[in-house]
Amino acid sequence: MTDETQTFVERYDQIILDSTIRSQYRDSGFYNVGDWSSSPASIEAACSDLVRKHIRQADVNSPDLVVVDVGCGLGDTTALIAASCHQGSRVVGINISDAQVAEAKRRHPDLAFQVMDATNLMFEDASVDRIIAVESMFHFNTRAAFLTEARRVLKTGGRLVTTDMLFRQDSPALEWWVPAANRGLRLDDYPSACRQAGLVVESIDDITATTWTAFCAHLRTIGHMVAADRFEMCVEHYVIITIIL
Numbered sequence: 001m002t003d004e005t006q007t008f009v010e011r012y013d014q015i016i017l018d019s020t021i022r023s024q025y026r027d028s029g030f031y032n033v034g035d036w037s038s039s040p041a042s043i044e045a046a047c048s049d050l051v052r053k054h055i056r057q058a059d060v061n062s063p064d065l066v067v068v069d070v071g072c073g074l075g076d077t078t079a080l081i082a083a084s085c086h087q088g089s090r091v092v093g094i095n096i097s098d099a100q101v102a103e104a105k106r107r108h109p110d111l112a113f114q115v116m117d118a119t120n121l122m123f124e125d126a127s128v129d130r131i132i133a134v135e136s137m138f139h140f141n142t143r144a145a146f147l148t149e150a151r152r153v154l155k156t157g158g159r160l161v162t163t164d165m166l167f168r169q170d171s172p173a174l175e176w177w178v179p180a181a182n183r184g185l186r187l188d189d190y191p192s193a194c195r196q197a198g199l200v201v202e203s204i205d206d207i208t209a210t211t212w213t214a215f216c217a218h219l220r221t222i223g224h225m226v227a228a229d230r231f232e233m234c235v236e237h238y239v240i241i242t243i244i245l
């Protein structure tokens, strides 16, 4: 692991494992902005709705699938995915952080988690049916390297469903948690970025209003006015994408 990656992981762990942040997520193991389109009663219900949206688009309704949850946070995304799959399926949550994987195992001892970098997937060629990456893709160093790995490990007929963020160029969020190579991708250029990795965008939907903007509104309801204003101007597009071979 490079020093830059090590620093990223340490900074990320400090935030995601912080007790104040955990209580903002009502002690769930989620860390995403949620889908607020059905007026969920709580942040963890919104987070679940966002994961369910990925699961529906991934179509896990076949037996014996191999499903990888990339950037699995503290494991609640993996747990929802596993609960939606047929019994014979193999679901693995992966994360670059040892500490987060340890916490995911503590929360879900019956599930499989592995420390792994999204840009260096430890799976055989053509061995994975579904990849789900909930709000993690923009972190990967680089997004393009991850797409190449996804292409390598997916079986024919496989699919990748992910939410991704396209940031404004002057966004303060670009400081350390979005690698330079991932900045500046425009929505119109997404399909060609996937094509370069040998992948095809089946659908791309801009869901900024019901995710990022709605999350900022939620932050204001819990008194985080300054953070909400700062965050709201960071993201140009929050998208959910289904990618096929």
Ligand SMILES: C[S@@+](CC[C@H](N)C(=O)[O-])C[C@H]1O[C@@H](n2cnc3c(N)ncnc32)[C@H](O)[C@@H]1O
Binding pocket: 012, 029, 030, 031, 032, 070, 071, 072, 073, 074, 077, 094, 095, 096, 097, 100, 116, 117, 118, 119, 133, 134, 135, 136, 139, 140, 141
């Ligand atoms: C916004 S969180 C989303 C967590 C989870 N998917 C959820 O929705 O609750 C992004 C996650 O991506 C992970 N991550 C960042 N870079 C990664 C990489 N290169 N490989 C694997 N995971 C990574 C972070 O550690 C973090 O857990």
